[in-house]
Amino acid sequence: MKNTRREFIATALAVAGLPLRAIGDDPPAPYGPVPTKRQLAWHELEFYGFLHFTVNTFTNREWGDGDESPAVFNPTAFDADQIVESARDGGMKGLILTCKHHDGFCLWPSQYTAHSVKNSPFHRDVVKEISDACARHSVRFGIYLSPWDRNHPDYGRPEYLIYYRNQLRELLTGYGPIFEIFFDGANGGDGYYGGAYERREIDNRTYYDWPNTWQLVRELQPETVLFSDAGPDIRWVGNENGIAGETCWATSNREDFVPGRADVARLNHGDRPGTHWVPAECDVSIRPGWFYHKHEDEQVKTPGQLVDLYYSSVGRGASFLLNLPPDRRGRIHDNDVHALREFRRIIDATFATNLAAGARVTASNSRGNGRDRRFVPGNVLDGSRITYWATDDGVLTPSLTLELAREVTFSVVRLREYLPLGQRVEAVALDQWQSGQWVEFARATSVGNCRLIRGPRITTTRVRLRVTQAPVCPAIAEMGLFAEPA
Ligand code: FUL
Secondary structure, eight states: HHHHHHHHHHHHHTTTTTTTTTTTTTOOOOOSSSHHHHHHHHHOOOOOEEOOOOOOHHHSSSSSOOOOOOOOOOOOOHOOOHHHHHHHTTSSSEEEEEETTTTTTTTTTTTOOSSSSSSSSSOOOOHHHHHHHHTTTTTTEEEEEEEEOOSSSTTHHHTHHHHHHHHHHHHHHHHSSSEEEEEEOOOSSOBBBTTTBOOOOTTTTTTHHHHHHHHHHHHHHHOOEEEEEOOSSEEEEEESSSOOSSOOOSSGGGGGGGBBBBOOOHHOOOOOOOSOOEEEEEEESSSSSSSSGGGGGGOOOOHHHHHHHHHHHTBBBSSEEEOOOOOSSSSSSSSHHHHHHHHHHHHHHHHOOTTTTTOEESSSSSGGGTTTTGGGGGGSSSSOOSOEEOTTTTTOOEEEEEEEEEEEEEEEEEEOOGGOOOOOOOOOEEEEEEEEEEEEEEEEEEOTTTTEEEEEEEEEEEEEEEEEEEOOOOOOEEEEOOOOOO
């Protein structure tokens, strides 16, 4: 009875993102920076979408100049449900809408500018329609509000920050819960042209006064995660190809970074051990451009390419932010819908069955000699992210063996660390049992939220995980075996 209660409390604390030490037991001490509660919730999303939609959709451009007439924005068959259902059917857990891109045109009737949908022939509030459709279909809603604004006359002056924050306030108070805000670092370099083609220079390091903008969001919506080159919650991965570093730490020396001044190599890999938990987000478009262009209809990424991107983002501990640009009708084009749906079918077929289920799990060491059920090897099978296997302090290179219930054929191994205790493992190796002995078949580095090790099909009765490098004892939440459809 007592034990059950302890486990219940431990689970509740873990869900709340609190260290289990609070109940006076002996879990491993956290190592390095650890995620906040809002970051832990974000880690579970893994895959979500971007919607790039503005005047550019109608002018056939990627970056508007800011002097476009609102009259050009006129979708002929706008359908928020079709957009959101396409995303949801593709497995996206959230959608981030470009409420305002660099051209300054607002997809909602902001009271602070005339440059919006309210002066377009369309008139409707796109932000409202998309956020309502997200709520209807249980998809989280997020926003992109470009700091760089080529339309606003005050851009480059301190007054612009008041405008920018007023707009943020409108979006954060009028459209329900916002799961993420994407703060884009782009501003065309240190010198650039506004809508009237006059030169307006800013210094990225000082102009935006980001800490106070972030603080505004914290006050209005404390659960929102904030993305930029410098976090504070989520960092850019350093490219727009959807590819995290083969080694990708969830940690970074955040204070070294400023939004808009990206050290792309460091962003791609993170910093170890790092001063803060700032995991990477991999943004990439399903088409060559971020906005819809008819001439790219035949250049939609194939399902196979999307699957590869899943492995190079989610499979390296980052998240996968895939852009689906609505077309001039205001709908997701059939080609994009089909590619996304087939991608989803492959991912679902792969991960629906964990072939390790029912295995007998043993370890070279388990914390407290296996007396504490919270740390036993078998915990890696439940995939819950709230129980885990840990070893005694000082046991840095243990192994874990799965004796499978029967011979299985797999091609993907999924590992997860128990994130509330920080990113602990630095390298692992995997062995299969072959002709009466262990044979190594893969090596990997960072694990974090998720490491997918994808290789040729292996048929065996036993698989062994070896932690080969770690500064502290590991805390592994999951080890799963899966097979990609043939
Ligand atoms: C970049 C922007 O300049 C692109 O237009 C796009 O919005 C991409 C997601 O971020 O910095």
